[in-house]
Amino acid sequence: MPRVEPAPVKPAELEALHPPSEALHPRGESPITRGERKQRTRAHLLDAALHLMGEGRGFGSLSLREITRVAGVVPASFYRHFHDLNDLGLALVEESGVTLRRLLREARRTGLPPTQMLRTSVQVFRDYLNAHRLHFLFVAGERSGGSALIRAAVRAEERHFIDEMTQDLRQLGMMPGLNTATLQMACGLVVTTMMNAATDFLDLPKDQPQLEREFTENFVRQLRLIFLGARAWRE
């Protein structure tokens, strides 16, 4: 981008998400091992990529140099951690997959009252979504856009997630009228709907409780319709 742009343009708070050397000896005594430091830098690179995508761009449009810039590291360092941008992308998929599955644990932890069950689940989902915006943004964004490789990896995580959800519903004894294949199909529908809702929620301007309630209501109703359909299902 040549356009003259006289000002250096970088207010130092968009860049340098992490201090450049992360306080080599943070507090008098804290000897931090070599492996720990490596892991930390790796995490900074992953965070930097997510952060940039948070500014509203697809993974495919990130450059190695800007990722390292935000991570507070020189470009060459990148290769100590990843072979490729694709490689980093796959690491992000894995990280996000873990986050996704913790959502199920979270939902299990919150016992589900048979009445208001859907509303409760949706509330758990909304809270969890807000606590892990960037991971959901990444998954929702790359699950049908961008590179075929990353998309395939995301879809694999998603299938994993669906399987786990299927098992949970089976174990809870809900929907006893459906055989496993059908239950899986229904869970796939739920997850598609959930990902769609995630995109909706993430796009909402921060302070629009009205729209927020509207989307939540729509999401609840869509889930209700799915469960009604599942109950009425005959093989």
Next chain:
Amino acid sequence: MPRVEPAPVKPAELEALHPPSEALHPRGESPITRGERKQRTRAHLLDAALHLMGEGRGFGSLSLREITRVAGVVPASFYRHFHDLNDLGLALVEESGVTLRRLLREARRTGLPPTQMLRTSVQVFRDYLNAHRLHFLFVAGERSGGSALIRAAVRAEERHFIDEMTQDLRQLGMMPGLNTATLQMACGLVVTTMMNAATDFLDLPKDQPQLEREFTENFVRQLRLIFLGARAWRE
């Protein structure tokens, strides 16, 4: 990408999707007006962008120069047609929106037999999808990834599509038990499911009739479940 790569690498069939000057006087007599030629070049630029995305990349990762290269035009020409890459993106959204809505006309044209209705619709959809791969690929890919601006435009087209579908179902007298808001919610669910299926189908390797049938079957069953739910719905 500096890596040496001794061969020039461009077999002239990946690039130059369109001949550079498009036969100034194609056949002795065919005087082509100025406006027509402009429109044609514009179309070449749009096609070039879609073509590149067809190679498995997000819109956000395309560069102005490669688009013009594939369109068979010099970079500077781009600005005679679009102010911006974003501008071109929005034009693509509009084009794709038109394509989407023609799907509904297509489905209306094919009278829907009350029995096997879902299977028929899905078949129409699959045919139409194959005939307009790139537009669907674009819409499905950008509806939750990439730039916020383009995503918003895609979602607006999608809402338009949902509204039209709602009206169609209302007019056909299907689902008379649902009020308009609920019918709209259900159609939203259908469209989300359809977009998801589109991504699945587009990712299928060309010659895998087994997987193809599997995905088709899954899609049909998901739709069936939705309609079952809609029938059981009580306000």
Next chain:
DNA sequence: AGATTGGGTGAACATACGTTCACTCAAATG
């Protein structure tokens, strides 16, 4: 017929990019 318009051109620019290399110097190893 002559003047005007405007889509397409080709060269030039400053900047950003991915990748390589020889290097440093603290932590790990013995």
Next chain:
DNA sequence: CATTTGAGTGAACGTATGTTCACCCAATCT
């Protein structure tokens, strides 16, 4: 304590990018 290891560095490379400009010349207008 002496040696080895390897994450992070800084400079350099060749190439690609977005944008501008003066120019060309056929279709259009008068």
